[in-house]
Amino acid sequence: xxxxxxxxxxxxxxxxxxxxxxxxxxxxxxxxxxxxxxxxxxxxxxxxxxxxxxxxxxxxxxxxxxxxxxxxxxxxxxxxxxxxxxxxxxxxxxxxxxxxxxxxxxxxxxxxxxxxxxxxxxxxxxxxxxxxxxxxxxxxxx
Amino acid sequence: xxxxxxxxxxxxxxxxxxxxxxxxxxxxxxxxxxxxxxxxxxxxxxxxxxxxxxxxxxxxxxxxxxxxxxxxxxxxxxxxxxxxxxxxxxxxxxxxxxxxxxxxxxxxxxxxxxxxxxxxxxxxxxxxxxxxxxxxxxxxxxxxxxxxxxxxxxxxxxxxxxxxxxxxxxxxxxxxxxxxxxxxxxxxxxxxxxxxxxxxxxxxxxxxxxxxxxxxxxxxx
Numbered sequence: 001x002x003x004x005x006x007x008x009x010x011x012x013x014x015x016x017x018x019x020x021x022x023x024x025x026x027x028x029x030x031x032x033x034x035x036x037x038x039x040x041x042x043x044x045x046x047x048x049x050x051x052x053x054x055x056x057x058x059x060x061x062x063x064x065x066x067x068x069x070x071x072x073x074x075x076x077x078x079x080x081x082x083x084x085x086x087x088x089x090x091x092x093x094x095x096x097x098x099x100x101x102x103x104x105x106x107x108x109x110x111x112x113x114x115x116x117x118x119x120x121x122x123x124x125x126x127x128x129x130x131x132x133x134x135x136x137x138x139x140x141x142x
Numbered sequence: 143x144x145x146x147x148x149x150x151x152x153x154x155x156x157x158x159x160x161x162x163x164x165x166x167x168x169x170x171x172x173x174x175x176x177x178x179x180x181x182x183x184x185x186x187x188x189x190x191x192x193x194x195x196x197x198x199x200x201x202x203x204x205x206x207x208x209x210x211x212x213x214x215x216x217x218x219x220x221x222x223x224x225x226x227x228x229x230x231x232x233x234x235x236x237x238x239x240x241x242x243x244x245x246x247x248x249x250x251x252x253x254x255x256x257x258x259x260x261x262x263x264x265x266x267x268x269x270x271x272x273x274x275x276x277x278x279x280x281x282x283x284x285x286x287x288x289x290x291x292x293x294x295x296x297x298x299x300x301x302x303x304x305x306x307x308x309x310x311x312x313x314x315x316x317x318x319x320x321x322x323x324x325x326x327x328x329x330x331x332x333x334x335x336x337x338x339x340x341x342x343x344x345x346x347x348x349x350x351x352x353x354x355x356x357x358x359x360x361x362x363x
Contacts, residue, residue: 002215003330003352004145004323006305007154009290011238015228015254016292035159042240048179048298055179078174082303085156087147087322089301091169104169131160139162140169142299 005088010042012082013059021056021069027124028094029067032060032081035132039064043083045129047094049073069124075099076116081129090139094118094127112138145330147322154318155279171299176358178297181224181258191257193227193269201251203232203270207347209339212263212293214300215356219263226292227267228254234273234287243275268345271308279318286313286320293352300354307332308348 008016028047032040045066046057056068070077076095095105095117105113115137118125130137149161169175189195194205208227212220230236230253233245237252251270259265272287288305295301307314309332314320320331330353339347 001145001327001330001353002355003302003304004147004327005302006147006290006323006331007156007319008292008303010240011228011236012290012292012303014236014238014252015226015256015290035163038159040160046301048174050174050177053177053179076174078298080298080301083160085154085158085160087149087151087154087157087161087319089303090149090162090166104167108167132163136162136164139164139166141166142169142171142175 007084007087008044008082010084012044016044016057018057018059018068022054022071023069025069026072027067027069027121028077028118028127029065029121029124030118030127030129031064032066032083032129033064033131033133037133040083040131043081046080046082047077048080049077075102079129081131086131090131091142092116092129092137092139094125096125108138112136145324145327147324151318151322153279154322171358175298178294178300181294182222183258185224186256186258190255191265191267193251193253193255193267195268196252197250199250201231201248201270203248203251203273205268205345206271207266207268207339207341207345208289208306208333208350209264209266209336209347210333210350210352212259212265212352212354214295214354218357219259219261220293220295220300220354220357221259221261221263223259223263223296224256224294225259225265226254226256227269227289229269229272229289230275230287232270232273234275245273245275274313283316283318284313286311286317291350291352293354295354295357297358299358302352302354304352305331306350309333309335
């Protein structure tokens, strides 16, 4: 039996420092929003990609904004979201816009597919994460 | 996974607007999920594992050793993986701008540590027994003393963030966060007093072993 998960609570920044990221990388950023559409100011977003292997994480600010700077991803990165009020992490993906659908994207309800596809920005990509609500992000069971 | 708490757990009020409501979509693990970040000696300093030696003086409180072993559900040790911990000081106060609990800060205690497990999956911290503190979840709700743990394992699917509690804590049966865990798995979050690992006349030890999900490849990378 695995050790059960527990929430990171609001004070995770003490023990989970956020690295600076790759100096010449691209920014992945967005907001984390709750079911009332309000920003989640105490969330942590971790990104992981296999090609090239790169880990990063960013805490949200008072307006719910997170940002990580990573090597340009191939097609997507995996995101883990932790927060006060989340008893375990939730996992989603940020897909780059304009890449052909893989099996995961193609298998989704078209209306929900959009919750995973980022918007191109001058210095990277943006994607909001909706924990609940009419635009609830697709979260994955891994 | 059967040991994990549900996302929606009304007694823990903060879940109400944050727990996703739609069923998660199964994701067949691919290369991204079957690999994970690798940390090395360069990511930790020797003082990171001794939370009582990070400032000029000794922190207040009861010095303790917290140690244990990280294995996966197949019983394989998870070696050289990063373990991050954070906690309150002895008075129940976090060194964090958002913590408004009117208990004193300790200038000699930050409350954060990290280390890598050894080849056998073992880790060891020296720290101060954390304090309980009130939170606004319900009247007279106090979090039982706990130490937060963050572990990476060897693959994305093994990532775990949890909390370690102390044996015999009378607050534990009242805690909305610990009680979200299915009864059969709740004991997994409680450390054991370990006299064999205690240091006479200096510090009691608590043993907290952690079990991650199965390592999804045959040999360590």
